[in-house]
Amino acid sequence: MRQRRKPKRRLARALATACLLLVAAGSFDAASMPTAVREGYLQSAIGKDTSGSVAMAAGQFRSVAANLLWMKVVDHYHHQHIADGGDWSKNESLLPMLKTIIALDPHFVEAYYIMGGTILPRTGHINEGVAVLKKGIAQNPKDYELDRQMAMLLAANAHRPADALPYAQKGLENAPDDFSRNIMKKLCRTLAGQIADARQARL
Structure with missing residues (x-):
């Protein structure tokens, strides 16, 4: 009797996992709508760390789910925002989905680029952008x-060339x-020059 129940249990687990994944994706999709900014959903989506629970729920489907969400970011929200005359680099409604992509697949470097290197700094959240990129570098130490x-973020936005040079x-x-x-050679030379100029100015 026990052996006959195992396939049913496995099927139940698989269905439960799929349902959780759909619920998670649907929740973040709703949070990404323009009304989320007006009604306060965006703030709660950014502030609340749900990465652990989302990653566990997705299980072996994490990479697939991350790619599907990325396609939605690029094909729908990104292009539609441009078509409507908006500046996609300031489109904060993308942040919940980008955060979900990172939670599902920590090696999805494009999500870090747009979230930490573009949208957060362009909307005045420089420290948050630095934190996202630090997380990306920790997960992907070989990604130049x-x-x-x-x-660039530390030098141009935070005006900290000395902190930027090691990166x-x-x-x-x-x-x-x-x-x-x-x-990268040109960037290193530029930052070294900025550091030297700052030292000279203090003399």
């Missing part, structure tokens, strides 16, 4: 673009080709 974006140098080490290495 995360290093570059962190260096630029690490990005140079991680750069995969000549083109990206040239970009």
